[in-house]
Amino acid sequence: EVQLLESGGDLVQPGGSLRLSCAASGFTFSTYASSWVRQAPGKGLEWVSSISAGGDYTYYADSVKDRFIISRDNSKNTLYLQMSSLRVEDTAVYYCAKRPAGAGVYFEYWGQGTLVTVSS
Amino acid sequence: EIVLTQSPGTLSLSPGERATLSCRASQNLRSSSLAWYQQKPGQAPRILMYGASSRATGIPDRFSGSGSGTDFTLTISRLEPEDFAVYYCQQYGGSPPSFGGGTKVENK
Numbered sequence: 001e002v003q004l005l006e007s008g009g010d011l012v013q014p015g016g017s018l019r020l021s022c023a024a025s026g027f028t029f030s031t032y033a034s035s036w037v038r039q040a041p042g043k044g045l046e047w048v049s050s051i052s053a054g055g056d057y058t059y060y061a062d063s064v065k066d067r068f069i070i071s072r073d074n075s076k077n078t079l080y081l082q083m084s085s086l087r088v089e090d091t092a093v094y095y096c097a098k099r100p101a102g103a104g105v106y107f108e109y110w111g112q113g114t115l116v117t118v119s120s
Numbered sequence: 121e122i123v124l125t126q127s128p129g130t131l132s133l134s135p136g137e138r139a140t141l142s143c144r145a146s147q148n149l150r151s152s153s154l155a156w157y158q159q160k161p162g163q164a165p166r167i168l169m170y171g172a173s174s175r176a177t178g179i180p181d182r183f184s185g186s187g188s189g190t191d192f193t194l195t196i197s198r199l200e201p202e203d204f205a206v207y208y209c210q211q212y213g214g215s216p217p218s219f220g221g222g223t224k225v226e227n228k
Contacts, residue, residue, distance in 0.1 A: 045157075045165065045208055045219040061216055095164055105212040106155040108176070110164040 002026040002109045009114030022079040022096030030074035033099040036081050038092035086118045124220035132228040139196040141223045143209035148189050153213030156194045160205045
């Protein structure tokens, strides 16, 4: 059974930093691309970032480019999102998501999410 | 960036009724690169459809997807109590991937 377990969400002040983690199990993590998707309170879904299976290629939404860094440790079956220069508008539940095999950038499995609150 | 517009915003129906949800893209989506998700309160989204019309694993056949180009539809043939939720479409034919604003299907 595919499982994705996010952690690291917290209350942080504007301008601060935070690192999210997503522990994967139930599949061969190193052979699938992964992504982060967020959802602001009461709002819709927003793609944040994606990383290739081997970690060679990374992609970012314009709203987080140059502030967030996605990475992965395939030896630990873990996906990360390093967030810096956080803004109030980054407040959201952050989900990690498994992409399917092949080129489709859709989200086959989702974690339960971790809440990031940016507030003074 | 491809913008997805979902309509209606809210659909009020009763169990057993048919639900028809629309998703319109601002540009043609190559290879019908559209997915649908269901989200219930306090839960993560769950994939329903991909490739516009392919059901994801474990999704009952009362859910169906159709469309191509810029116009796509998710149909729930007969609503079950567990189907009342918010539904999102998502395109992956262009970069970046993007989601529609959602349609809430509520119990009338």
